[in-house]
Amino acid sequence: MKLIFLLSGDLEYVARKEVEVFSKEILGGKVILEDRQISVAEVSEIKLLERLSLVHEVSEFLFSGSLEELKSFVNEVELPEGKMCVRVRNIGGRFVPSNEFEKELGAIFYRRGAKISVSNPDKIFRVYVTENNVYAGWLIHVTNTKQFLERRPDLKPFFRPGAVVPRFARSLVNITGVENGVVLDPMCGTGTMIIEAGLMNLDFIGVEAFEKIAKGCAINLRYYNLPVNVIVGDAKNLPLADESVDGIVTDYPYLQSSMSFGDLRELYEKSFPEFHRVLRGERIVFLTNMDVEEFFEDYFILESKFYQKVHKSLTRRIYVCRKKK
Numbered sequence: 001m002k003l004i005f006l007l008s009g010d011l012e013y014v015a016r017k018e019v020e021v022f023s024k025e026i027l028g029g030k031v032i033l034e035d036r037q038i039s040v041a042e043v044s045e046i047k048l049l050e051r052l053s054l055v056h057e058v059s060e061f062l063f064s065g066s067l068e069e070l071k072s073f074v075n076e077v078e079l080p081e082g083k084m085c086v087r088v089r090n091i092g093g094r095f096v097p098s099n100e101f102e103k104e105l106g107a108i109f110y111r112r113g114a115k116i117s118v119s120n121p122d123k124i125f126r127v128y129v130t131e132n133n134v135y136a137g138w139l140i141h142v143t144n145t146k147q148f149l150e151r152r153p154d155l156k157p158f159f160r161p162g163a164v165v166p167r168f169a170r171s172l173v174n175i176t177g178v179e180n181g182v183v184l185d186p187m188c189g190t191g192t193m194i195i196e197a198g199l200m201n202l203d204f205i206g207v208e209a210f211e212k213i214a215k216g217c218a219i220n221l222r223y224y225n226l227p228v229n230v231i232v233g234d235a236k237n238l239p240l241a242d243e244s245v246d247g248i249v250t251d252y253p254y255l256q257s258s259m260s261f262g263d264l265r266e267l268y269e270k271s272f273p274e275f276h277r278v279l280r281g282e283r284i285v286f287l288t289n290m291d292v293e294e295f296f297e298d299y300f301i302l303e304s305k306f307y308q309k310v311h312k313s314l315t316r317r318i319y320v321c322r323k324k325k
């Protein structure tokens with residue numbers, strides 16, 4: 001079966017990566033087609049869609065082609081059991097009057113005997129119009145984006161500036177590709193990454209060098225009724241057994257930040273061998289403001305690297321790496 005993912009327009013490249021890994025590792029398939037804010041994947045099962053973060057919606061793929069071809073398709077598609085409606089969304093590039101098009105397609109469904117309810121449908125026939133194509137399918141998942149705003153770093157009981165936003169953090173956790181197992185953040189700070197992992201029912205461990213921050217992280221974990229799995233420790237010498245975690249996701253301290261536990265170069269030199277030692281899974285995902293290939297190339301293979309301009313003097317690198325065997 002095929003799924004259409006509507007990606008967030010913000011951080012679209014990260015969203016695309018999230019869907020690529022999710023389709024492969026969780027849904028047992030792969031992305032077969034990409035368009036603006038759209039990924040279509042062939043998958044072998046549908047589950048855990050509620051984990052998705054930088055994805056707005058998921059639909060069961062039915063159609064891709066032109067607007068005219070879609071009208072013919074709607075004349076043949078199997079009708080759903082309950083009440084339905086058509087919703088059309090333009091995704092840049094060209095503009096199709098969505099209200100009129102919804103009415104036109106809805107009228108075809110109605111003539112064929114479908115029960116239409118715009119205010120309370122059981123099923124939504126979702127149409128996405130991109131510059132060069134039209135995609136359609138039955139909508140099966142809508143991401144609850146409000147939850148991420150409710151977990152904004154400054155709304156947590158323990159706050160420190162510089163924490164990444166939860167929606168982004170969750171996407172990074174998803175990019176580790178861990179379905180069941182332990183996610184480690186070896187420099188966890190206030191706990192944004194591990195809180196998202198915990199709320200996805202993943203096991204997690206946070207390590208933080210500064211006791212005061214680790215205690216704050218514990219307060220945040222308790223606030224979300226999560227286990228207080230945070231240890232005071234050093235990412236250069238992790239207090240963990242060999243091959244004991246399934247994925248690693250972290251945000252390195254930045255050069256501008258004074259809060260680094262020792263020399264930053266030493267941190268990069270010594271943390272990657274440690275990540276390699278404790279990782280039994282495949283991927284590490286990390287954020288930094290430097291190019292750090294020279295430090296990890298003996299231990300990890302670069303899978304993807306993205307640049308994100310945060311402000312004038314900070315361009316974040318988002319690294320996705322796989323463990324060298």
Ligand SMILES: C[S@@+](CC[C@H](N)C(=O)[O-])C[C@H]1O[C@@H](n2cnc3c(N)ncnc32)[C@H](O)[C@@H]1O
Nearest residue numbers: 163187188189190191192209234235251253261
């Ligand atoms: C950029 S912040 C991480 C922010 C975190 N993602 C959050 O949600 O708050 C980096 C964190 O790494 C911690 N840190 C710095 N050096 C460390 C080390 N050697 N071992 C463990 N933690 C370290 C810092 O105290 C800081 O909390």
